[in-house]
Amino acid sequence: KGIRINSIIPGPIDNTEGMKRLAPNDAIRAAVKKSVPLQRMGSTDDIANACLFLASDFASYITGAVIPVDGGWAQGGAALVGAGLAEMLKSTPK
Structure with missing residues (x-):
């Protein structure tokens, strides 16, 4: 009783280990920002x-x-996330 429990769902957060791994180059970072x-x-x-x-x-x-x-970012739905993902994948060196 009296306990509040909430959660935060972070999106793309600059200068974090996650973004260093998920967006390791400038092209992918630009696609994420876009x-x-x-x-x-x-x-x-x-x-x-x-x-x-x-x-x-x-x-x-x-x-x-x-x-x-x-x-x-998440409010854009599958189209926004999908478009960003497609652009990120195009930018990824093979």
Whole structure:
């Protein structure tokens, strides 16, 4: 009772180990950025700010939420993700 549990789903976050592995070159990084509606990768500060909000009194009535912090990337649906993936694959050296 009284416990709040929420989760954050990060999108493409710049300067993280995940993006270094998933977008190892400039062409793939550009394709990822282009596939995000906000036209940029997120930052670790974007994730930290979402965590701080959820831990604050401003979010005292929020529980069970799944919050994407992805610049709208997932909201584009399969077409947006698919287009970005296709472009990334074209850019990947063989």
